[in-house]
Amino acid sequence: MSGTLTAAARYARYAPIRRHLLTEASKRIPLASVASQARALTLWDGKQVVPADEMQLAAVLDLGVLDPVGGHGRAIERQARAEPPLPGSEEDRMLRALMEARFGLYRLLGPRPEGGVAAEAFPDGAPVVIWDNHLMRGRAPGTLVGARLAFPEDDLAMTCGTAIALDSRAVERLLLGTPPQRGPVFPSLPLPDDGPALERLVAEPAARMRLAALRNGPGFAVMVTRTAIDLGLMGAIPGRTPPEAMPPRGA
Incomplete structure (x- = not known):
């Protein structure tokens, strides 16, 4: 397929397949797993998930589908068993990509004229083009995000879950444990003009090795997400944000 269609055209074909697979898989998360993921993110009130917005709910579902904590099985694997796609099809490639998707840190460089977002892995600087129509919305070049990428084709990196805005405060907490x-x-909001502070944090090889070890170890996605929540980078948190700081209902 890669020799006959542009990356933009291939992304347009895979995007609805990705959406369908993630939506169906999210329906297969057991309540016990939903509770575990929401508790880990302090988005559980004892009976149900209590997100303040869709991004927070998406973070809970992302973990339940692709990277659960608490010893629970992945809902994407339940989806694969329940509705196995035709081998070799686009659905099959997308499903396999989702099952192998990895969470990492990326610095967004800006949108490309031909589509996609130019980015680089953080902190090693490996270039990558990320396909997501909303990734740069409200974000300036240089923004650091935590995101999970799936590759249905070798040259096509697609997000599969929420992209979490981060800054040097979050990276410092990760490095300090x-x-x-x-x-x-x-x-x-993420700190503005944060590039120099980020570079100082990872200037030493030991810091880069520490981040690499965290990224390659278990639970990195929940660690990053919870750090962003604790710093307020994912907005108000019901039960943790004082009432006077909560957004008005319907806002």
Whole structure:
């Protein structure tokens, strides 16, 4: 396929397949797993998930489908067993890509005229073009994000879950091994002009090795997501954000 269609055209074909597979897989997350993922992100009130917005709910579902904590099985594997696609089909390639998707840190460089977003892995700087129509929305070049990428074809990197905006505060906590916090959460935007601070944090080889070890180890996605939540980078958190700092209903 790669020799006959542009990357933009191939992305347009895979995007609805990805959406369908993730939606169907999310329906196969057992309640016990939903509860475990939501508890890990402090988005569980004892009976149900209590996200403040769709991005927070997407983070819970992303873990349940692709990378659960608490010893639960992956819903994407349940989906594969329940509705196995035709071998060699686009559906099959997309399903396999989702099952092999990895969570990492990426610095967004900006949209490309031909489509996709130019980016680089952080901190090693490996270039990658990420296909996601909403990735740069409201984000400036240089923004650091945590995202899970799937490759249905070798040259086609697609997001499969929410892309979480980060900054040097989050990276510092990851490097220090700061445990999850339980205190109040105040909504916060990523620090502006944060590039120099990020580079200082990973200037030493030991820091780069530490991040690589975290990325390749278990639980990296939940670690990054929880760090962003604790810093307020994912907005207000019901039960942790003081009432006066909560957004108005319907906002």
